[in-house]
Amino acid sequence: MDETTSFFESAPLLKDADNITSKLTQFIDQNSSSLSGSSGPRRVVCVTSGGTTVPLEQRCVRYIDNFSSGHRGATSTEYFLKSGYSVIFLNRRGTCQPYCRSLPDDPLLECFELTNDSCIQVQESHSEAVKTAIREHHAAVSGGLLLKLPFTTIFEYLQILRLIATSMKILGANGMFYLAAAVSDFYVPWDSMAVHKIQSASGPLDMRLAQVPKMLSVLRKEWAPTAFCVSFKLETDKEILLEKADKALKRYKMHAVVANELSTRKELVILVTDTAKVSVYRENHNSDVESPLIKLLVDKHSTFIKNT
Ligand code: 9Z3
Numbered sequence: 001m002d003e004t005t006s007f008f009e010s011a012p013l014l015k016d017a018d019n020i021t022s023k024l025t026q027f028i029d030q031n032s033s034s035l036s037g038s039s040g041p042r043r044v045v046c047v048t049s050g051g052t053t054v055p056l057e058q059r060c061v062r063y064i065d066n067f068s069s070g071h072r073g074a075t076s077t078e079y080f081l082k083s084g085y086s087v088i089f090l091n092r093r094g095t096c097q098p099y100c101r102s103l104p105d106d107p108l109l110e111c112f113e114l115t116n117d118s119c120i121q122v123q124e125s126h127s128e129a130v131k132t133a134i135r136e137h138h139a140a141v142s143g144g145l146l147l148k149l150p151f152t153t154i155f156e157y158l159q160i161l162r163l164i165a166t167s168m169k170i171l172g173a174n175g176m177f178y179l180a181a182a183v184s185d186f187y188v189p190w191d192s193m194a195v196h197k198i199q200s201a202s203g204p205l206d207m208r209l210a211q212v213p214k215m216l217s218v219l220r221k222e223w224a225p226t227a228f229c230v231s232f233k234l235e236t237d238k239e240i241l242l243e244k245a246d247k248a249l250k251r252y253k254m255h256a257v258v259a260n261e262l263s264t265r266k267e268l269v270i271l272v273t274d275t276a277k278v279s280v281y282r283e284n285h286n287s288d289v290e291s292p293l294i295k296l297l298v299d300k301h302s303t304f305i306k307n308t
Contacts, residue, residue: 049073050092070095165223
């Protein structure tokens with residue numbers, strides 16, 4: 001049995017799989033039969049966002065996590081929607097959500113106040129931000145243009161990604177994958193994982209982590225062979241970033257790889273394709289690097305559709 005098959009066969013059953021599949025079928029049916037302005041059939045992008053956790057116990061008390069805030073995925077989702085795409089937002093529970101960036105960290109407690117007669121009202125200082133967030137989010141969700149699917153663990157993430165990819169197959173070249181989630185490279189296979197909380201009385205913990213199978217290959221070859229695929233490469237050492245991004249582009253046959261360095265990821269990304277490496281900067285401190293990045297990717301996707 002290959003690594004990918006054994007990952008899925010031993011993964012815990014995805015709760016809610018039927019519900020997710022029916023939401024996906026409905027979303028894709030609706031979007032594949034609708035037109036986007038004058039530019040032909042509506043394009044659908046799956047944006048992945050936030051980090052995956054790696055549970056250490058089946059009845060999970062402890063897990064390994066990573067830094068990802070979900071800002072890239074949430075911001076990019078807004079720009080894809082603005083560009084006329086429909087978005088399947090596969091996001092880590094509790095991370096940054098589209099249209100919530102201009103709200104305070106605890107919007108419920110910080111945006112609202114009680115009036116003298118115990119009614120709830122929006123505080124004047126947050127009123128514009130709250131109205132815009134509600135209006136734009138509501139328009140996207142109720143218009144059938146944004147489907148949000150949450151995950152927590154690496155098992156949930158990869159199982160839902162597979163469901164999304166296989167349901168997006170019918171979109172052909174109009175489908176895009178924008179894989180911004182920070183996916184764990186290592187995990188504890190479910191069948192070798194402790195069932196109960198690991199006991200500290202047994203002394204120091206030695207643990208061997210298995211490698212997560214490289215799903216980018218499987219996505220390109222089997223799950224979504226006709227879609228436009230963009231993956232991300234993150235490094236902390238900028239000396240090796242471009243070389244690694246180039247390797248990923250070739251090894252996984254991506255159409256583009258977005259290379260970014262941890263400390264500058266909000267200011268600069270480098271779009272690597274087989275013909276060029278383009279540095280993409282945010283315009284100023286108040287703008288988003290995702291704005292020019294999504295513009296470039298939309299153009300590349302258009303060329304890809306034309307040539308397919
Ligand atoms: C990224 O590189 C994203 O841009 C960030 C965004 C995770 C840095 P934030 O969520 O950060 O806005 O805080 N995502 C991909 C990271 C990743 O795991 N890439 C793998 C790799 O580098 C390939 S799939 O090996």
